[in-house]
Amino acid sequence: MKKTFTQEFYLLEQEAKRLFNLFDSLPDELFDRSRAQPSTMSLCKVKSFAKAYRSIVLLSHERDVILN
Amino acid sequence: MKKQQVLSDDCLVKDFMAGKTSAIDVLIDRHKSKIFSYILMCVKQQELAEDIFQESFIKVIKSLNRGKYIENGKFSSWVMRIAHNLIIDHYRKNRNQSVISNDKYDFDILNNIKFAEKSVEDKIVYDQVLSEIGALVKLLPDNQREVVEMRHYMGLSFKEVAEETNVSINTALGRMRYALINLRRLMEERNVLVNI
Numbered sequence: 459m460k461k462t463f464t465q466e467f468y469l470l471e472q473e474a475k476r477l478f479n480l481f482d483s484l485p486d487e488l489f490d491r492s493r494a495q496p497s498t499m500s501l502c503k504v505k506s507f508a509k510a511y512r513s514i515v516l517l518s519h520e521r522d523v524i525l526n
Numbered sequence: 527m528k529k530q531q532v533l534s535d536d537c538l539v540k541d542f543m544a545g546k547t548s549a550i551d552v553l554i555d556r557h558k559s560k561i562f563s564y565i566l567m568c569v570k571q572q573e574l575a576e577d578i579f580q581e582s583f584i585k586v587i588k589s590l591n592r593g594k595y596i597e598n599g600k601f602s603s604w605v606m607r608i609a610h611n612l613i614i615d616h617y618r619k620n621r622n623q624s625v626i627s628n629d630k631y632d633f634d635i636l637n638n639i640k641f642a643e644k645s646v647e648d649k650i651v652y653d654q655v656l657s658e659i660g661a662l663v664k665l666l667p668d669n670q671r672e673v674v675e676m677r678h679y680m681g682l683s684f685k686e687v688a689e690e691t692n693v694s695i696n697t698a699l700g701r702m703r704y705a706l707i708n709l710r711r712l713m714e715e716r717n718v719l720v721n722i
Contacts, residue, residue, distance in 0.1 A: 481567075504583040
């Protein structure tokens with residue numbers, strides 16, 4: 459059985475690192491009009507998670523409190 | 527709301543950590559384009575980029591709730607670093623799931639009986655062989671049977687077997703060796719064939 463790697467993963471990691479340094483050096487405002495945008499669904503999911511997770515965190519700290 | 531738009535990232539982070547959940551909405555909207563553009567440039571697939579984007583912000587939210595954010599740079603850089611690590615994780619995960627190529631073969635190497643699920647008949651034979659071997663193990667001298675049972679039926683290491691039986695590892699290994707020799711002899715005597 460022969461294993462064939464179809465991608466050069468090391469190069470992908472190097473490219474991601476190069477892009478990271480490039481993006482990090484650019485001002486945030488430059489991307490305000492970027493065409494690449496996450497979907498509304500993704501944004502909703504993340505924002506909902508933030509609210510739900512906050513409640514979970516609060517509940518875990520106050521689990522001994524009995525609320526009527 | 528207008529007041530929030532002019533607040534710095536650090537102020538919004540502090541607000542969120544203090545319990546004002548709407549502060550994260552502003553942070554997400556402020557930095558979504560940069561973070562998403564970076565992820566998309568790296569992975570070049572919209573759906574995958576969406577997944578990594580969501581996962582990145584979920585990590586951000588969890589870290590902030592645990593008070594793990596340290597003000598030593600830009601908020602966007604911190605989020606990008608989290609996204610970068612997830613991208614690298616994705617690459618490495620893919621590397622481990624290496625591709626098997628059939629290109630140089632005239633036949634499908636995976637279309638082999640060895641890779642097929644065992645038939646009911648195979649399972650019956652397998653169970654029968656195991657039961658016959660179990661019966662032979664019972665015929666071994668006590669000290670050898672003990673080692674075989676602890677090693678193969680209970681999954682203990684030889685070190686653990688040695689400790690349990692109060693002997694040295696070499697003695698445990700020696701008993702296992704004699705147990706296997708005896709088992710082979712017993713199998714030949716009783717015509718038990720093992721072909722698993």
